Amino acid sequence: MQLGKRKLQILQAVIDDYICSGEPVGSRTIAKKYGMGISPATIRNEMSDLEEMGYLHQPHTSAGRIPSDKAYRLYVDKLMKIRMLTAAEAEYIKKIYEQRTAEIEKVIEQVARILSDITNYTSVVLGPQLNKVLIKRIELIPVDGQYALLLVVTSAGIIKDTIIRIPADVDSGYLNRVSNMLTVHYRNKTFAEVDINSIQDVQKEMTRQKEFFNSLVDALTESIAQKEQTEVYLGGTTNIFNFPEYRDIRKAKAFLSLMEQKDLLYSLLSKFDKKGVTVVIGTENECEQMKECSIVMTTYSIGDKVLGTMGLIGPTRMEYSKAVSVVRYVGETVSKYLTSLFEE
Amino acid sequence: MQLGKRKLQILQAVIDDYICSGEPVGSRTIAKKYGMGISPATIRNEMSDLEEMGYLHQPHTSAGRIPSDKAYRLYVDKLMKIRMLTAAEAEYIKKIYEQRTAEIEKVIEQVARILSDITNYTSVVLGPQLNKVLIKRIELIPVDGQYALLLVVTSAGIIKDTIIRIPADVDSGYLNRVSNMLTVHYRNKTFAEVDINSIQDVQKEMTRQKEFFNSLVDALTESIAQKEQTEVYLGGTTNIFNFPEYRDIRKAKAFLSLMEQKDLLYSLLSKFDKKGVTVVIGTENECEQMKECSIVMTTYSIGDKVLGTMGLIGPTRMEYSKAVSVVRYVGETVSKYLTSLFEE
DNA sequence: TGTTAGCACTCTCGACCGTTGAGTGCTAAT
DNA sequence: ATTAGCACTCAACGGTCGAGAGTGCTAACA
Numbered sequence: 001m002q003l004g005k006r007k008l009q010i011l012q013a014v015i016d017d018y019i020c021s022g023e024p025v026g027s028r029t030i031a032k033k034y035g036m037g038i039s040p041a042t043i044r045n046e047m048s049d050l051e052e053m054g055y056l057h058q059p060h061t062s063a064g065r066i067p068s069d070k071a072y073r074l075y076v077d078k079l080m081k082i083r084m085l086t087a088a089e090a091e092y093i094k095k096i097y098e099q100r101t102a103e104i105e106k107v108i109e110q111v112a113r114i115l116s117d118i119t120n121y122t123s124v125v126l127g128p129q130l131n132k133v134l135i136k137r138i139e140l141i142p143v144d145g146q147y148a149l150l151l152v153v154t155s156a157g158i159i160k161d162t163i164i165r166i167p168a169d170v171d172s173g174y175l176n177r178v179s180n181m182l183t184v185h186y187r188n189k190t191f192a193e194v195d196i197n198s199i200q201d202v203q204k205e206m207t208r209q210k211e212f213f214n215s216l217v218d219a220l221t222e223s224i225a226q227k228e229q230t231e232v233y234l235g236g237t238t239n240i241f242n243f244p245e246y247r248d249i250r251k252a253k254a255f256l257s258l259m260e261q262k263d264l265l266y267s268l269l270s271k272f273d274k275k276g277v278t279v280v281i282g283t284e285n286e287c288e289q290m291k292e293c294s295i296v297m298t299t300y301s302i303g304d305k306v307l308g309t310m311g312l313i314g315p316t317r318m319e320y321s322k323a324v325s326v327v328r329y330v331g332e333t334v335s336k337y338l339t340s341l342f343e344e
Numbered sequence: 345m346q347l348g349k350r351k352l353q354i355l356q357a358v359i360d361d362y363i364c365s366g367e368p369v370g371s372r373t374i375a376k377k378y379g380m381g382i383s384p385a386t387i388r389n390e391m392s393d394l395e396e397m398g399y400l401h402q403p404h405t406s407a408g409r410i411p412s413d414k415a416y417r418l419y420v421d422k423l424m425k426i427r428m429l430t431a432a433e434a435e436y437i438k439k440i441y442e443q444r445t446a447e448i449e450k451v452i453e454q455v456a457r458i459l460s461d462i463t464n465y466t467s468v469v470l471g472p473q474l475n476k477v478l479i480k481r482i483e484l485i486p487v488d489g490q491y492a493l494l495l496v497v498t499s500a501g502i503i504k505d506t507i508i509r510i511p512a513d514v515d516s517g518y519l520n521r522v523s524n525m526l527t528v529h530y531r532n533k534t535f536a537e538v539d540i541n542s543i544q545d546v547q548k549e550m551t552r553q554k555e556f557f558n559s560l561v562d563a564l565t566e567s568i569a570q571k572e573q574t575e576v577y578l579g580g581t582t583n584i585f586n587f588p589e590y591r592d593i594r595k596a597k598a599f600l601s602l603m604e605q606k607d608l609l610y611s612l613l614s615k616f617d618k619k620g621v622t623v624v625i626g627t628e629n630e631c632e633q634m635k636e637c638s639i640v641m642t643t644y645s646i647g648d649k650v651l652g653t654m655g656l657i658g659p660t661r662m663e664y665s666k667a668v669s670v671v672r673y674v675g676e677t678v679s680k681y682l683t684s685l686f687e688e
Numbered sequence: 689t690g691t692t693a694g695c696a697c698t699c700t701c702g703a704c705c706g707t708t709g710a711g712t713g714c715t716a717a718t
Numbered sequence: 719a720t721t722a723g724c725a726c727t728c729a730a731c732g733g734t735c736g737a738g739a740g741t742g743c744t745a746a747c748a
Binding site for chain 2: 719720721722723726727728729
Binding site for chain 3: 385388
């Protein structure tokens with residue numbers, strides 16, 4: 001059977017209506033709302049065909065039709081109209097530029113909020129993936145006598161830090177020497193390549209300041225571990241309650257629990273690192289608990305380097321056109337902003 | 345009417361049973377489970393009295409009784425048995441000591457998780473309240489040429505930082521001068537007293553490095569603002585789904601939305617800053633949306649200085665004995681740990 | 689041959705019982 | 719003062735029934 005023009009029109013009408021109402025769509029509704037000069041009976045025939053072809057299905061005999069994931073896929077790839085951002089949306093997204101700090105994590109956090117505020121979906125943003133990034137410098141900066149700041153400067157211009165305590169008899173000269181030692185060893189390595197125990201010089205020093213050194217090694221190890229397991233930022237998790245399909249408390253709970261499993265979210269999203277917007281619909285998801293959700297996501301970068309992924313999660317009957325346009329624009333804006341910050 | 349010993353026993357039985365089952369408790373149940381050699385009929389009479397006195401009420405005529413907030417208050421103040429921590433709980437709480445970093449925020453974050461993990465309630469921990477704390481030093485530390493780290497060292501030993509960008513022609517000598525200037529001005533002031541525009545010297549400098557200075561002032565202002573509006577850390581927000589009274593999707597949504605209103609939570613919790621454990625039961629809460637919840641909270645401190653509040657939020661039929669013992673122990677442990685870290 | 693009106697059929701949903709069971713309050717006996 | 723007995727109340731459960739929405743099929747029509 002062929003997917004003629006009329007079938008496509010009807011399919012689009014069903015999808016549009018279902019996305020907005022969440023209720024199965026009947027032939028009468030289509031005829032009335034999207035009237036294209038054909039009777040409900042004709043539409044019924046076409047819908048019956050579409051069902052046979054796997055684009056629609058009925059929850060029960062005497063109900064209207066619901067689009068299948070296959071239908072959404074067609075919709076996203078071919079049918080969907082490209083939607084422009086409203087002025088208010090574009091304005092809101094500009095907030096990204098209002099950041100004062102050069103800390104990438106803060107920017108990312110705000111992006112998550114912006115995404116969910118605009119779309120009323122749940123947003124997920126992965127923090128910068130640092131495993132491919134090169135270490136430029138490691139520094140121990142004395143602060144206020146008893147503390148030192150452990151800084152790691154990377155090629156992506158990202159700087160993160162931990163505050164550690166130092167014993168009274170460690171002076172700044174000593175810290176300097178250790179910093180230099182660490183830098184010499186780790187310059188141009190990735191975080192994955194760092195093996196803290198491998199440093200010979202360091203181990204010699206250890207005999208002298210054993211306790212301090214242990215805590216330094218601990219801090220560095222943890223700092224590295226933390227950077228390897230990227231952080232996951234969420235926005236608008238309770239937005240899911242707005243959808244009638246999540247009235248069922250068990251579904252809502254399942255969804256929210258899923259959102260709490262950061263490592264799972266991370267492994268789901270981090271797979272997609274190609275540029276442009278990716279849409280994963282329902283059962284296309286590998287993860288069992290996500291079979292009724294869709295993800296619309298994109299990457300963000302500094303210059304050409306892809307740093308992380310951001311996206312929206314919602315029910316499969318998502319407003320794809322809106323989601324795609326917002327995600328695309330936010331992704332581009334963030335990339336531009338980060339590039340302007342860190343790329344010289 | 346007097347609250348005789350037997351009435352108290354019965355009241356306690358009702359509360360204990362209701363806390364654990366969530367179902368209205370009938371006279372038969374009491375007689376059987378908590379048998380004290382009296383018949384259901386007698387218990388009925390006593391319960392009727394207790395109802396008259398405002399300690400119990402019935403959801404409808406032919407149902408068992410439910411304790412009122414007044415009853416819970418009596419229970420918490422007088423009836424409740426003090427519960428010891430289990431070995432496993434104590435062990436779990438010890439995790440606090442496993443922190444590597446001296447960043448107070450990281451510690452707090454973990455505390456929130458520990459509290460909710462152990463109790464299966466939702467935990468709320470307010471970050472350190474810095475408005476009463478004195479500034480010791482402000483430093484701008486050059487990092488990697490184009491960035492500087494803005495550090496604020498306070499009398500509570502707390503150090504927080506923001507990374508800002510600096511123009512190419514600002515050298516470390518200049519940063520040093522600015523740091524010194526800021527330190528001289530703000531030493532021994534609280535964050536609340538800081539008025540960035542008040543510095544005369546600073547304004548003079550501004551003519552020379554106007555753009556940088558604006559961004560510095562912005563960063564400092566924001567850093568201060570951020571410290572004034574304390575952060576709120578949550579743990580186990582979805583635990584609320586475990587309670588049958590939150591099966592109702594609207595209630596669950598209301599609760600979760602409440603948890604997202606950090607400023608409201610902050611203003612609710614920050615009022616209570618006396619040492620020891622405070623319990624606020626249902627309608628004792630001023631906040632309308634919390635009338636069906638109880639809060640069990642305590643403070644944490646460095647030395648004698650109270651820094652913040654931590655607690656558990658759950659339905660009024662909370663396991664108060666468990667909640668109180670855990671909150672107390674965690675509070676004490678955190679205080680001890682922080683004191684050992686920051687107090688010399 | 690494609691379209692459509694008509695109609696019987698299916699299925700969900702909400703309203704409306706009657707029944708069940710838990711729990712009460714009252715009364716009278718102990 | 720306590721308690722057994724009993725009538726009464728009410729929520730919850732389950733079944734029936736009609737309304738309404740929507741379908742598929744058939745036969746007529748262009």
